[in-house]
Each structure stands twice: as C-alpha cells, then as structure tokens.
Amino acid sequence: MTNISSTQTPSALPQQSYPAPAGPAAAALLPLLILLFVLVILIIGAGLLYVTLAHPWLATPLTVAVAGVTLIVTIAGAIAAFLTVSKR
Numbered sequence: 559m560t561n562i563s564s565t566q567t568p569s570a571l572p573q574q575s576y577p578a579p580a581g582p583a584a585a586a587l588l589p590l591l592i593l594l595f596v597l598v599i600l601i602i603g604a605g606l607l608y609v610t611l612a613h614p615w616l617a618t619p620l621t622v623a624v625a626g627v628t629l630i631v632t633i634a635g636a637i638a639a640f641l642t643v644s645k646r
Contacts, residue, residue: 606624
C-alpha cells in the first residue's frame with residue numbers, strides 16, 4: 559500500500575481509465591437501437607391507423623394525442639442534439 563501525502567495535488571494522483579468497449583458488437587449497438595426505435599414507432603403508427611380506420615369517431619382524439627407525442631419527441635430530440643454538440 560502506498561501512502562499519499564497531503565502535499566500531493568489531486569492532479570498528481572494516477573487517473574483511473576476505463577477500457578473502451580471492444581469488438582464489433584459495441585459499434586453495431588447504436589444502429590440496432592435506432593432500427594428498433596423506428597420499428598416500434600412504425601408498429602405504434604400502424605396500430606393507430608387501424609384504430610382510426612375501424613373507428614372513425616376516434617380520429618380527432620387520436621390526432622391530438624399524436625400531436626402531443628410528436629411535440630414531446632421533438633423536444634427530446636432537440637435536447638439530445640444539444641447535449642451531443644455540447645460534449646465536443
């Protein structure tokens with residue numbers, strides 16, 4: 559065991575580094591997550607389309623609900639883009 563004296567600054571202490579993800583699986587994770595997200599959105603959209611066609615009186619409430627979800631997704635995308643740009 560080493561004894562760290564009080565005269566050493568925190569920058570003089572060794573920094574712990576974390577290993578980078580290895581292999582092609584780590585590189586393929588983001589495209590697979592994007593594909594999964596797109597497929598889930600398409601399935602939900604197809605379900606809403608079916609409900610709207612089968613029950614036309616639900617078209618107005620579903621339109622309002624989809625507009626609300628679109629607003630939330632747009633805000634989340636803007637925040638994600640801002641965080642991505644600010645990390646550079």
